[in-house]
Amino acid sequence: MTVLVSGAEGQLGRAILRVAAAEGRVIALPRRALDVTIRHEVHEAVTAHRPVVLVNCAAWRNVDGHELDPLRARRINVDAPTFLREACDRIGAHLVHISTDFVFNGARDEPYPESYPAGPLNVYGATKLEGESAAGPEATVVRTSWLQDSNGPNMVERVLDGLEGIGEVALPGDRRSTPSFTDDVARVVWWLASERHSGLVHAANEGATSWADFGRAVADEVGHDRERIRATSEADHRPPRPARRPRSSALENTVLRDLGHPPMRHHQEVVTEILGRLRGG
Numbered sequence: 001m002t003v004l005v006s007g008a009e010g011q012l013g014r015a016i017l018r019v020a021a022a023e024g025r026v027i028a029l030p031r032r033a034l035d036v037t038i039r040h041e042v043h044e045a046v047t048a049h050r051p052v053v054l055v056n057c058a059a060w061r062n063v064d065g066h067e068l069d070p071l072r073a074r075r076i077n078v079d080a081p082t083f084l085r086e087a088c089d090r091i092g093a094h095l096v097h098i099s100t101d102f103v104f105n106g107a108r109d110e111p112y113p114e115s116y117p118a119g120p121l122n123v124y125g126a127t128k129l130e131g132e133s134a135a136g137p138e139a140t141v142v143r144t145s146w147l148q149d150s151n152g153p154n155m156v157e158r159v160l161d162g163l164e165g166i167g168e169v170a171l172p173g174d175r176r177s178t179p180s181f182t183d184d185v186a187r188v189v190w191w192l193a194s195e196r197h198s199g200l201v202h203a204a205n206e207g208a209t210s211w212a213d214f215g216r217a218v219a220d221e222v223g224h225d226r227e228r229i230r231a232t233s234e235a236d237h238r239p240p241r242p243a244r245r246p247r248s249s250a251l252e253n254t255v256l257r258d259l260g261h262p263p264m265r266h267h268q269e270v271v272t273e274i275l276g277r278l279r280g281g
Contacts, residue, residue, distance in 0.1 A: 003193065004029060004051035004093075006036050006084070007058030011149040012098060015186035016055055023190065027051060031058065036080035046087035053193045055096040056084050056135075063102070066124040067242035077127035081135040089136070094196045096189060097135040100128045101145035101177055101204070106246025111178065111208060113254040114143075114200045122243040132200065140192045142185075145204045145251050150183035156274045159215045163224040173212035173231025178204040178250045179267040191261060201255045205267040208250035217268060221275055 002025045007013045009030035020026035027049050034045050036058045046054065058080060060066070066073040081097050088095045102125035103118040120126040132141045148154040162169035180203070188203040209217070212231035219226040234245060253264060 001025070001053060001194065002027065002049070002051045004046070004049050004054045006034055006054065006056045007031065010057050010059060012144075012147060012182050012185060012189075013055075013057035015150065015182035016057065016189055018183070019186045019190045023194075036084060037075040039079075039083045039086075042080075042083040043087045043090070046084075046091060046093065050091055051093050053094045053096060053196070054084060054088055055098075055189060055193060056081060057098055059098065063122060063124045063245070064242045066127065067122060070123050070127075073123050073127045077124075077131040078134050081131045081139075085134065085136040085139065088139075094193065095135055095139040096193050097131065097139050097141050098189075099132050099141055099143045100125065101143060101249035101251050102246060103129040103132070103143070104246055104249050106175075106248045109248055111250040111252035112202075113252045114202055115254070121246055124243060125246075138198045140197050141200045142189055142192065143200065143202050143204075143251060144180050144185050145177045145249060146179045147185065148179060148181050150181045150270065150274070152274075154181075154274070155179065155211065155214060156218060156271055157278065159218040159229075160222065160275070160278065162215075163219055163222065163228065168228055168230040169215060170230045170232050171211040171215045172233070173210045174233040174247065175245055176208050176210050176248045176250060178206070178208050179214060180204045181267065181270045184264055184270065188256065188261065188264065195259075197259065199255070201259075202251040202253045203256060203264065204251040204253060205264050205270060206253075207266045207268060208248075209267070214267075214271075218271060218275070221272065222279075
């Protein structure tokens with residue numbers, strides 16, 4: 001199976017390349033090779049390579065930047081999946097498009113299943129939600145949350161670096177979601193692509209937490225004083241950040257479970273694995 005990955009230089013794109021390389025022919029197109037916001041470039045690349053599956057990992061992760069430049073946000077999050085869908089439809093390729101937990105408004109305490117109505121609070125979430133529709137009904141749309149690079153840099157390394165210094169380690173404590181790691185998400189994306197599943201799927205590591213509680217768990221595991229983790233809140237930002245964040249955006253992998261896929265690992269299991277690697281274990 002020939003797979004084309006757009007946005008291949010990003011953290012999830014690199015992880016998908018690692019998975020795909022062991023399974024079939026993979027074509028990596030970073031932004032310098034394919035600007036997904038330019039229609040003719042998209043059509044030319046897809047026609048030239050003729051993939052069976054195209055995985056779109058191209059993204060702009062600066063949430064506040066979206067508020068300041070909504071036109072750029074729309075080009076990346078709405079125009080790009082539109083052009084990719086058009087190109088895939090022309091050759092019969094299957095599109096896999098990556099989305100976000102920020103499509104939800106955060107009012108729900110429990111994890112969000114795919115069936116729960118979206119209600120984004122910011123330009124990032126609103127344009128990502130529109131992009132889900134732009135990808136088309138035949139596409140696989142994969143939402144994930146608080147994505148971290150399994151091979152770093154990531155929040156595990158950030159917390160560990162802080163703990164190995166002096167003083168407090170300040171981490172947000174007023175928002176909760178499901179920290180997810182690229183290697184785990186990439187394996188799910190590859191499975192969904194192989195199945196050519198159409199529709200919306202959540203793919204997040206298990207276990208909802210705040211970044212402050214995440215940091216305390218890291219401190220516990222490496223034998224540091226968890227009281228050195230100081231929980232901050234959105235109100236502490238001065239000046240206030242342009243984009244509102246959902247208070248709670250944990251994802252429930254309902255569709256993945258219904259499809260018979262094994263449960264994704266708890267994020268703490270991945271944290272333990274990363275710490276073992278960092279400490280030479």
